[in-house]
Amino acid sequence: MIRVTVWNEFVHEKKDERVKEIYPDGIHNAIAAFLGKEEDIEVRVATLDDEECGLTEEVLRNTDVLIWWGHMAHSKVPDEIVERAQAEILKGMGAIFLHSAHHSKLFRRLMGTTANLTWREDGDKERVWVSKPSHPIVRGLGRYFELEHEETYGEPFDIPEPDELILMGWYNGGEVFRSGCCYKRGNGKVFYFQPGHETVPTYHNESVQLVIKNAVRWAKPDYRVEELVCPHVKKIEE
Amino acid sequence: MIRVTVWNEFVHEKKDERVKEIYPDGIHNAIAAFLGKEEDIEVRVATLDDEECGLTEEVLRNTDVLIWWGHMAHSKVPDEIVERAQAEILKGMGAIFLHSAHHSKLFRRLMGTTANLTWREDGDKERVWVSKPSHPIVRGLGRYFELEHEETYGEPFDIPEPDELILMGWYNGGEVFRSGCCYKRGNGKVFYFQPGHETVPTYHNESVQLVIKNAVRWAKPDYRVEELVCPHVKKIEE
Amino acid sequence: MIRVTVWNEFVHEKKDERVKEIYPDGIHNAIAAFLGKEEDIEVRVATLDDEECGLTEEVLRNTDVLIWWGHMAHSKVPDEIVERAQAEILKGMGAIFLHSAHHSKLFRRLMGTTANLTWREDGDKERVWVSKPSHPIVRGLGRYFELEHEETYGEPFDIPEPDELILMGWYNGGEVFRSGCCYKRGNGKVFYFQPGHETVPTYHNESVQLVIKNAVRWAKPDYRVEELVCPHVKKIEE
Amino acid sequence: MIRVTVWNEFVHEKKDERVKEIYPDGIHNAIAAFLGKEEDIEVRVATLDDEECGLTEEVLRNTDVLIWWGHMAHSKVPDEIVERAQAEILKGMGAIFLHSAHHSKLFRRLMGTTANLTWREDGDKERVWVSKPSHPIVRGLGRYFELEHEETYGEPFDIPEPDELILMGWYNGGEVFRSGCCYKRGNGKVFYFQPGHETVPTYHNESVQLVIKNAVRWAKPDYRVEELVCPHVKKIEE
Numbered sequence: 001m002i003r004v005t006v007w008n009e010f011v012h013e014k015k016d017e018r019v020k021e022i023y024p025d026g027i028h029n030a031i032a033a034f035l036g037k038e039e040d041i042e043v044r045v046a047t048l049d050d051e052e053c054g055l056t057e058e059v060l061r062n063t064d065v066l067i068w069w070g071h072m073a074h075s076k077v078p079d080e081i082v083e084r085a086q087a088e089i090l091k092g093m094g095a096i097f098l099h100s101a102h103h104s105k106l107f108r109r110l111m112g113t114t115a116n117l118t119w120r121e122d123g124d125k126e127r128v129w130v131s132k133p134s135h136p137i138v139r140g141l142g143r144y145f146e147l148e149h150e151e152t153y154g155e156p157f158d159i160p161e162p163d164e165l166i167l168m169g170w171y172n173g174g175e176v177f178r179s180g181c182c183y184k185r186g187n188g189k190v191f192y193f194q195p196g197h198e199t200v201p202t203y204h205n206e207s208v209q210l211v212i213k214n215a216v217r218w219a220k221p222d223y224r225v226e227e228l229v230c231p232h233v234k235k236i237e238e
Numbered sequence: 239m240i241r242v243t244v245w246n247e248f249v250h251e252k253k254d255e256r257v258k259e260i261y262p263d264g265i266h267n268a269i270a271a272f273l274g275k276e277e278d279i280e281v282r283v284a285t286l287d288d289e290e291c292g293l294t295e296e297v298l299r300n301t302d303v304l305i306w307w308g309h310m311a312h313s314k315v316p317d318e319i320v321e322r323a324q325a326e327i328l329k330g331m332g333a334i335f336l337h338s339a340h341h342s343k344l345f346r347r348l349m350g351t352t353a354n355l356t357w358r359e360d361g362d363k364e365r366v367w368v369s370k371p372s373h374p375i376v377r378g379l380g381r382y383f384e385l386e387h388e389e390t391y392g393e394p395f396d397i398p399e400p401d402e403l404i405l406m407g408w409y410n411g412g413e414v415f416r417s418g419c420c421y422k423r424g425n426g427k428v429f430y431f432q433p434g435h436e437t438v439p440t441y442h443n444e445s446v447q448l449v450i451k452n453a454v455r456w457a458k459p460d461y462r463v464e465e466l467v468c469p470h471v472k473k474i475e476e
Numbered sequence: 477m478i479r480v481t482v483w484n485e486f487v488h489e490k491k492d493e494r495v496k497e498i499y500p501d502g503i504h505n506a507i508a509a510f511l512g513k514e515e516d517i518e519v520r521v522a523t524l525d526d527e528e529c530g531l532t533e534e535v536l537r538n539t540d541v542l543i544w545w546g547h548m549a550h551s552k553v554p555d556e557i558v559e560r561a562q563a564e565i566l567k568g569m570g571a572i573f574l575h576s577a578h579h580s581k582l583f584r585r586l587m588g589t590t591a592n593l594t595w596r597e598d599g600d601k602e603r604v605w606v607s608k609p610s611h612p613i614v615r616g617l618g619r620y621f622e623l624e625h626e627e628t629y630g631e632p633f634d635i636p637e638p639d640e641l642i643l644m645g646w647y648n649g650g651e652v653f654r655s656g657c658c659y660k661r662g663n664g665k666v667f668y669f670q671p672g673h674e675t676v677p678t679y680h681n682e683s684v685q686l687v688i689k690n691a692v693r694w695a696k697p698d699y700r701v702e703e704l705v706c707p708h709v710k711k712i713e714e
Numbered sequence: 715m716i717r718v719t720v721w722n723e724f725v726h727e728k729k730d731e732r733v734k735e736i737y738p739d740g741i742h743n744a745i746a747a748f749l750g751k752e753e754d755i756e757v758r759v760a761t762l763d764d765e766e767c768g769l770t771e772e773v774l775r776n777t778d779v780l781i782w783w784g785h786m787a788h789s790k791v792p793d794e795i796v797e798r799a800q801a802e803i804l805k806g807m808g809a810i811f812l813h814s815a816h817h818s819k820l821f822r823r824l825m826g827t828t829a830n831l832t833w834r835e836d837g838d839k840e841r842v843w844v845s846k847p848s849h850p851i852v853r854g855l856g857r858y859f860e861l862e863h864e865e866t867y868g869e870p871f872d873i874p875e876p877d878e879l880i881l882m883g884w885y886n887g888g889e890v891f892r893s894g895c896c897y898k899r900g901n902g903k904v905f906y907f908q909p910g911h912e913t914v915p916t917y918h919n920e921s922v923q924l925v926i927k928n929a930v931r932w933a934k935p936d937y938r939v940e941e942l943v944c945p946h947v948k949k950i951e952e
Contacts, residue, residue: 090828090872092610103944110826113900114804116944118381127712129414131393134568134663134699143356154947155369155406158804158900160874163639164660165403168393168414173949176367176408184640186827186872187610223610230817230830233868235887236603328590328634330848341706348588351662352566354706365950372806372901372937392709396566396662398636401877402898411711422878424589424634425848461848468579468592471630473649474841594857605890607869619832631845631882641879644869646890652843652882 001042002220005063006031007055009073010047012198019198027069027196027203034209041216048073053081060088064220067212068107069196071100082106090186090228094219096212099196102157107192110185111159117177118154121197124171126150128179128195128207132166137180137191137214145207151197153177159192167211169194180211182218186228189219239280240458243301244269245293247311248285250436257436265307265434265441272447279454286311291319298326302458305450306345307434309338320344328424328466332457334450337434340395345430348423349397355415356392359435362409364388366417366433366445370404375418375429375452383445389435391415397430405449407432418449420456424466427457477518478696481539482507483531485549486523488674495674503545503672503679510685517692524549529557536564540696543688544583545672547576558582566662566704570695572688575672578633583668586661587635593653594630597673600647602626604655604671604683608642613656613667613690621683627673629653635668643687645670656687658694662704665695715756716934719777720745721769723787724761726912733912741783741910741917748923755930762787767795774802778934781926782821783910785814796820804900804942808933810926813910816871821906824899825873831891832868835911838885840864842893842909842921846880851894851905851928859921865911867891873906881925883908894925896932900942903933 008028012019023030028045036043044063046054048070060066066085070077082105089095089110097107102115126147130138154175160183167180179194193211196202203209246266250257261268266283274281282301284292286308298304304323308315320343327333327348335345340353364385368376392413398421405418417432431449434440441447484504488495499506504521512519520539522530524546536542542561546553558581565571565586573583578591602623606614630651636659643656655670669687671678678684722742726733737744746757758777760768762784774780780799784791796819803809803824811821816829840861844852868889874897881894893908907925909916916922 086826109823112800112824112826114942114944116942118945118947120947120949122949127412129393131395131416133394134660136698139699152949155367156371157369158942160897160899161400161402161877163875164399165416168406168416170408170412170414172412174365174408174410176406176414178369178403178406183874184610185874222612223615228828228830228872230828231832233832233834235834235836235866324588347585350562350586350588352704352706354704356707356709358709358711360711372898374936377937390711396704398659398661399639401637421636422848423636460850461853466590466592466634468590469594471594471596473596473598473628603888605869607871607892609870631843632847633845637878638875640875641892644882644890644892646884646888648888650841650884650886652884652890654845654879654882 002040002216003062003064004035004041004043004067004216005046005059006035006043006067007046007053007069009070010049011073012071022199022201027198030203031067031212035213035216038213048076053077055081055085057084060085060093063093065094065096065216067096067098068101068104069098070104071198074104077105079105082109086110087228089188089190092187092221092224094189094221096215096219097190097192099194102192110183110190113160114158117157120152122152122173123149124152124173126195127170129168129170130166131168132164135164135166136218137182137211138166139214140210141207147195147200147202147205149200150195150202153194187221187223187225191215191219240278240454241300241302242273242279242281242305242454243284243297244273244281244305245284245291245307247308248287249311250309260437260439265436268441269305269450273451273454276451286314291315293319293323295322298323298331301331303332303334303454305334305336306339306342307336308342309436312342315343317343320347324348325466327426327428329464330425330459330462332427332459334453334457335428335430337432340430348421348428351398352396354396355394358390360390360411361387362390362411364433365408367406367408368404369406370402373402373404374456375420375449376404377452378448379445385433385438385440385443387438388433388440391432425459425461425463429453429457478516478692479538479540480511480517480519480543480692481522481535482511482519482543483522483529483545485546486525487549488547498675498677503674506679507543507688511689511692514689524552529553531557531561533560536561536569539569541570541572541692543572543574544577544580545574546580547674550580553581555581558585562586563704565664565666568663568697568700570665570697572691572695573666573668575670578668586659586666589636590634593633596628598628598649599625600628600649602671603646605644605646606642607644608640611640611642612694613658613687614642615690616686617683623671623676623678623681625676626671626678629670663699663701664697667691667695716754716930717776717778718749718755718757718781718930719760719773720749720757720781721760721767721783723784724763725786736913736915737917741912744917745781745926749927749930752927762790767791769795769799771798774799774807777807779808779810779930781810781812782815782818783812784818785912788818791819793819796823800824801942803902803904806901806935806938808903808935810929810933811904811906813908816906824897824904827874828872830872831870834866836866836887837863838866838887840909841884843882843884844880845882846878849878849880850932851896851925852880853928854924855921861909861914861916861919863914864909864916867908901937901939902935905929905933
């Protein structure tokens with residue numbers, strides 16, 4: 001079983017009627033719901049208001065893949081939790097960052113950059129293109145999929161050159177974006193996936209769900225260490 | 239002085255009235271004309287019909303940056319010329335591949351892949367976005383520039399992951415494309431630049447000209463060897 | 477079952493008594509022998525003297541991973557066979573290049589570079605270090621493994637920057653080398669692995685065998701197409 | 715003029731007689747001395763004990779390339795200073811990290827990883843090999859250079875795959891290391907250079923000095939912004 005923890009700041013859904021209508025139990029539970037139907041995946045959720053943000057040492061050690069959604073409350077996540085999660089990724093845990101999580105402390109820490117981009121909210125239609133059909137994360141998609149409305153994210157996106165760029169977003173209002181980016185950091189695999197604005201039902205879209213399910217399977221650790229060490233070694237005797 | 243050789247198969251311009259009207263002296267001469275106005279650049283041209291395609295050992299050895307445009311006649315370029323040009327790039331010569339040159343033997347040889355893509359001709363408008371504003375090739379551009387009509391190139395584009403992806407194309411018909419891709423191969427720098435269909439006046443566009451001028455300055459060799467060798471060395475004596 | 481084809485030029489083993497003694501049935505059969513013991517792998521061999529080098533369309537289509545050893549006879553492999561194998565890799569077949577196969581036409585075609593290096597034969601001891609412990613190809617190795625004698629390969633190695641550098645070679649005579657390099661080309665995975673000089677029993681070494689077994693499992697296609705196409709598409713109707 | 719700031723924690727040199735003897739005015743002043751002789755470079759120094767570590771907003775804004783040496787006192791550099799320097803790099807300032815600066819907060823922030831490695835101190839001889847002869851940072855070096863004694867750094871080195879690996883270290887005690895690694899982060903160029911243990915006179919070595927001088931010229935900004943922004947844009951009107 002792949003043990004997934006879906007983390008969500010869970011703020012918009014409590015404050016904004018439009019968001020509440022789309023995700024009555026929060027984005028995290030919407031994601032957990034479709035992941036939980038998979039036979040090889042078991043899911044738990046965690047949110048900002050949980051003790052230690054729901055990300056105790058214990059939880060993280062028992063998480064294979066961490067999914068992260070955040071937007072308004074990035075700064076409320078304590079640095080200590082960010083460092084703990086980062087360390088666990090470097091040990092081997094997988095991580096998937098959704099949409100506005102580009103600006104989470106955790107994603108920025110892993111990238112080393114601002115992860116800034118340009119953005120606007122005009123209800124654009126997005127067409128997400130597969131740029132690397134052989135990648136396991138896009139398995140089962142056609143040449144592209146569409147989202148009737150999404151927040152528009154545009155280049156430049158301030159990230160290190162991805163190890164693999166597998167999805168590229170087109171918006172009918174005229175922008176393009178690197179919508180699916182794969183990285184290796186330490187022993188962990190990291191995937192950034194752009195769709196998922198809170199005011200549109202993106203996580204109810206089957207293609208989006210497929211990408212997230214594939215990404216979970218791709219990101220699960222196949223090598224993970226207990227501790228991060230910088231060992232003082234002895235000279236090898238001949 | 240940066241010594242540029244602009245190579246063009248020079249076929250469309252002789253056969254097709256529409257193309258001839260836009261580029262009466264051929265695409266190569268249109269490119270040579272704007273490059274030749276630069277104080278630090280000197281240009282020569284070469285075409286398929288020239289002896290040895292105009293790419294003798296002598297010419298290549300005295301070329302700092304080779305610009306390549308081809309489309310219908312890729313297969314008519316002899317393998318020997320392709321290998322000669324490839325070797326010169328690996329020694330340090332810069333190379334810029336324009337538009338349909340993605341399918342030239344030379345570009346494919348350097349990439350190791352098919353360089354296939356999807357394409358259609360519907361007179362789409364293209365908006366070319368700068369994805370890496372700090373790169374010298376995009377200096378002087380704004381956030382994007384537009385081409386009223388271009389042939390539409392779409393993903394997947396079968397190339398190795400670029401060292402740097404600096405331009406991304408958006409088409410109003412719905413596609414996206416990696417329009418500006420930088421590579422290092424051997425000692426040489428290689429740039430692929432997507433705009434430039436023969437039936438539209440792309441090379442008369444100032445932004446396109448700026449990109450090509452910048453690319454020439456970026457691609458010029460700062461290290462170049464006389465010979466490509468796989469040396470049998472002696473053990474270093476202590 | 478992973479269907480592996482081990483290709484060997486099979487020249488040294490017939491001419492040189494020292495080599496014959498180490499690999500009486502040829503390097504290909506030595507490799508096939510240890511691979512064939514794995515439950516999930518089935519192996520066939522092919523050599524230069526076989527019709528079409530043993531690499532017919534039929535064989536390649538039914539090969540998941542192609543392993544390549546060559547040295548003296550690189551130039552005798554017909555271009556047509558090289559192009560056929562390259563196409564199959566771009567469609568999705570995996571490929572593993574061993575030792576002097578760095579100079580095979582096929583590897584050079586995939587890299588786009590000379591794949592030159594420096595070399596000497598002084599019976600150096602090599603220590604091969606794991607630089608990326610989380611990579612599936614190094615699973616089961618310790619921090620390093622040793623080869624009592626190997627041909628010395630040294631930098632610079634004229635290859636495109638690897639997608640992942642997973643093994644690095646140290647020689648007691650003073651050189652270093654990028655000994656394990658991973659690439660993606662088209663839909664296919666490509667691995668270069670430096671050890672394997674014909675006059676030393678490298679392929680009888682358990683660590684070397686482990687790396688090759690792991691590499692087979694890593695390189696096997698998880699996405700493969702029937703045909704390489706550059707499709708003319710229609711505009712997507714809204 | 716390229717404006718360089720050489721930062722050094724300046725601790726060992728005050729405490730340890732051996733170090734004081736080699737670098738009586740501190741490592742920073744030794745580096746500043748040879749850089750200051752270059753006609754195109756002007757240098758200032760800054761240390762941990764200076765107010766704001768000598769890295770005020772004003773100083774950083776007027777620094778083209780920041781050089782960093784630290785070891786014992788990494789944790790004493792306030793996070794605020796680290797974030798300020800990181801921001802300036804992302805805006806376009808160049809950065810060179812020397813030796814044990816692999817473990818500085820600033821380098822780790824830029825990499826997103828632990829930057830752990832293995833290490834031992836046995837007075838090994840190091841031979842530093844050029845793996846990318848065309849890179850401007852290695853211009854003027856031969857195939858390699860030697861350091862009679864250096865601290866031994868070994869793989870695995872927990873860093874993201876470098877954009878370009880240009881130097882590789884060999885130690886006579888048996889280790890290898892990625893000794894020269896180039897990165898782009900935001901608008902800034904970042905170079906990690908392994909030699910420079912405090913108890914050996916590495917920064918008096920001419921080849922080491924040449925690498926640092928070349929790296930300064932390579933890392934200097936050719937594009938730099940005033941502010942790091944994530945702009946809310948308007949839809950482009952047709």
